[in-house]
Amino acid sequence: MIARWLGSTDPFGPNVTVGDHPLADFGITASFADERAVLAVRGEVDPVSALVLGSLFDAVMASGYPAVLMDLPNANSIDAMGLAVIASAASRLVAQGGGLTIRFSSTGVARVFDIGWMAELISHAIQGSPVDHLAPAQVARAVAAVATRAAAPNLRTLAGISATEEAVDSALGLVVALARAAVDGADGASVTLRRLGQLVTVAASDTTISDMDTNQYATGEGPCIDASLEGRWFHAESLEEETRWPAFSPLARALGIEAILSSPLLSQGQPVGALNIYSRTPLAFATKEQELAAVFAAEASRVLTAAQAVAVDEQLTRRFQEALRTREVIAEAQGVIMARQGVTENEAFDTLRHLSQSSGASLRERAEGVVGSTQPTPDSP
């Protein structure tokens, strides 16, 4: 398939890390060696982190790694969604002629995977037993990376960034790293997203690349802006010849960039940002590279769409909790009125309703007033 870095030096440096899901202390460290990708998972695989894990599996597969070793050394628990993500990844890896190997340190986790058809797809090995095709140095590297991440303090939790946003940024960071590594001629990549009405760079492979994005926001023009707003891809084949972005192009060339490919990111079908791939070589991106960029953009779009669904869920949950609180207060007030006036539950409701209707206050506000009153029936009709 697309495994461009096979036989070359590791394109990421030592590894790529994704994660730091503040709710569950979740993290994944990915390293790549020969034809195998190693994913070391830390923390709980819950619905939010399963999303990250799923997109990571997809990105790894899109990059041409059919064989994946997943380490679950510290995994405390896995829920149904996590299992579904892992099972789906396993079956697709098998279909590509590869497979998924999972290593556990806990027999409890192993038992979760010991389910008929799943066990056929996934070859699992309890930690300590030998694992085929994996050199000790590679295992050591993956484990060391996990240890490094575990020690890092989680400052973003304090900054109040939501778990979903955090997980999304992490997943997009991984997509950027994989896109940069997998697309021939790419010297850097970034993801632009529209947040609170403004375009921001949420992931960039280095500071030159984030400067490239910043220059576009500052001049108000450039392929990443056009792709983000118009929802279609923009390709600056050679910035020396480029006429569409006269203010931005010279700034880009001053930083050594000669070609840009911006693919739109969609959330639930709406344009929300762009995946930008930058090259120092003019005409670096041919059809093949464009197709590959589209694969990664589609991947990032899937993460964004799923995250939006999670955000809607969270909003619904909050509204439901609010409705429950209102219901409780009203029930309490009904109880007070029933005791004071010797009326039925429905009559107590009517009393509250009349109070609300005549005062213009909501029924909940009147109910709070009744519950808050300790004196006998100041509100009696």
Place this chain on the structure above:
Amino acid sequence: MTEPAADVLDRSRQDAGLSHDELWLRYFALGGMSSALQLEAYLYGALEPTSHDHDVIAHALNERFVELGGNHPVPYADDEPAVDS
């Protein structure tokens, strides 16, 4: 009276800009005991709510109208001794 009352409720729901689910959540918050499906049946006139249920729905709608700057346009069971059809 059943069908006109249901018509009034569902038209009010549309005027208030509430989806069935949103109305149900408000009805539930006010102590309503019927399911979302039953509520829809009341609005379509397929089931007849008790007068208490009717009033809870009416009040949920009226609170929405108050939020939108209105008064209490949706009649309660005891306000409407007879509805001519």
